[in-house]
Amino acid sequence: METTQQTTAETTHDAVVASRAQRHGKDQRYFDLMAYIVSNTISGEIMAVENYSEMVPLLPNTDAKIDTVKQAVEESKHIKMLASLGKRLDYNVKTEIVEPQWRNIRHHFSTAVKKKNLASCLIIQDLMTETMAIVLYKTLQRDTDPDTAQVAKLILADEIEHLGIGVQRIKEMLDEDADNVHDSLVWAHHRVMPELFSMISTSCHSLCGELQVNCAGIGLDSIATDIEALRVDALDAYMETLDLVGFDTKVTMPLIASMSSYGVQPQADLRLRSDVAPSCSSSGSSCSTSAAPNCGSTPSRCC
Numbered sequence: 001m002e003t004t005q006q007t008t009a010e011t012t013h014d015a016v017v018a019s020r021a022q023r024h025g026k027d028q029r030y031f032d033l034m035a036y037i038v039s040n041t042i043s044g045e046i047m048a049v050e051n052y053s054e055m056v057p058l059l060p061n062t063d064a065k066i067d068t069v070k071q072a073v074e075e076s077k078h079i080k081m082l083a084s085l086g087k088r089l090d091y092n093v094k095t096e097i098v099e100p101q102w103r104n105i106r107h108h109f110s111t112a113v114k115k116k117n118l119a120s121c122l123i124i125q126d127l128m129t130e131t132m133a134i135v136l137y138k139t140l141q142r143d144t145d146p147d148t149a150q151v152a153k154l155i156l157a158d159e160i161e162h163l164g165i166g167v168q169r170i171k172e173m174l175d176e177d178a179d180n181v182h183d184s185l186v187w188a189h190h191r192v193m194p195e196l197f198s199m200i201s202t203s204c205h206s207l208c209g210e211l212q213v214n215c216a217g218i219g220l221d222s223i224a225t226d227i228e229a230l231r232v233d234a235l236d237a238y239m240e241t242l243d244l245v246g247f248d249t250k251v252t253m254p255l256i257a258s259m260s261s262y263g264v265q266p267q268a269d270l271r272l273r274s275d276v277a278p279s280c281s282s283s284g285s286s287c288s289t290s291a292a293p294n295c296g297s298t299p300s301r302c303c
């Protein structure tokens with residue numbers, strides 16, 4: 001009896017897989033990859049809803065509070081859009097945070113809120129997380145199925161707007177108190193960027209198990225990219241964001257150089273910026289861009 005039920009279930013599953021492949025022209029590996037990426041993306045969106053909601057009291061006026069609430073609402077719409085995408089394409093998605101990195105970033109964000117450090121909050125959510133989201137949604141627009149590409153395009157427009165809001169707010173804060181904002185950047189960078197980059201990897205902690213997909217079998221070649229290309233794109237996008245805000249290169253260059261310890265080198269030539277290599281004003285020592293600085297567990301403004 002049990003064997004008959006198992007056989008029926010397997011036949012139904014096979015039929016779903018075959019029909020899905022026929023409709024979308026993609027194989028099982030593609031859908032396993034999408035289940036993984038979309039679930040992890042939903043986790044990031046959940047974190048964003050919570051981050052924006054938690055920082056509302058720190059915003060200085062009613063208009064800014066309303067804009068931040070709107071951002072939280074938009075992030076929650078993204079969760080719904082991604083979950084319904086998974087449903088339409090017949091793959092499982094998790095609508096809860098699974099991978100621990102998102103919880104770690106959430107924890108750092110909450111620490112910034114407790115310290116009433118609005119600059120760190122904006123840097124973590126609007127600059128760092130949104131920049132990574134933009135890289136991800138741009139990737140999902142290319143070489144995926146039309147439905148995924150359309151959803152990615154819609155969400156991407158919101159994320160670009162969120163980044164723009166953050167850039168503008170941080171620019172204004174830099175004009176008022178540059179030292180404090182740069183300190184906030186350094187604090188946030190060493191805590192959040194390793195977590196974000198550790199998720200652009202070939203290994204997962206537990207999500208594949210939760211989704212019952214073959215962790216070893218999924219590969220980014222299904223969407224015509226690879227981990228290294230994605231990591232370089234992410235690093236270049238982060239550098240662009242830092243430049244866009246107008247942070248002091250004496251502060252940002254050691255931060256970027258430290259990311260070589262994450263196993264990634266920027267596409268842009270850092271040597272082009274070596275003429276503005278920082279000197280540590282407080283200690284009198286200098287930071288070299290030719291080697292990754294030792295950032296340690298207690299980051300300083302320079303190395």
Ligand SMILES: [Fe+2]
Nearest residue numbers: 045048075078
């Ligand atoms: Fe989002």
Ligand SMILES: [Fe+2]
Nearest residue numbers: 130158159162
């Ligand atoms: Fe966003």
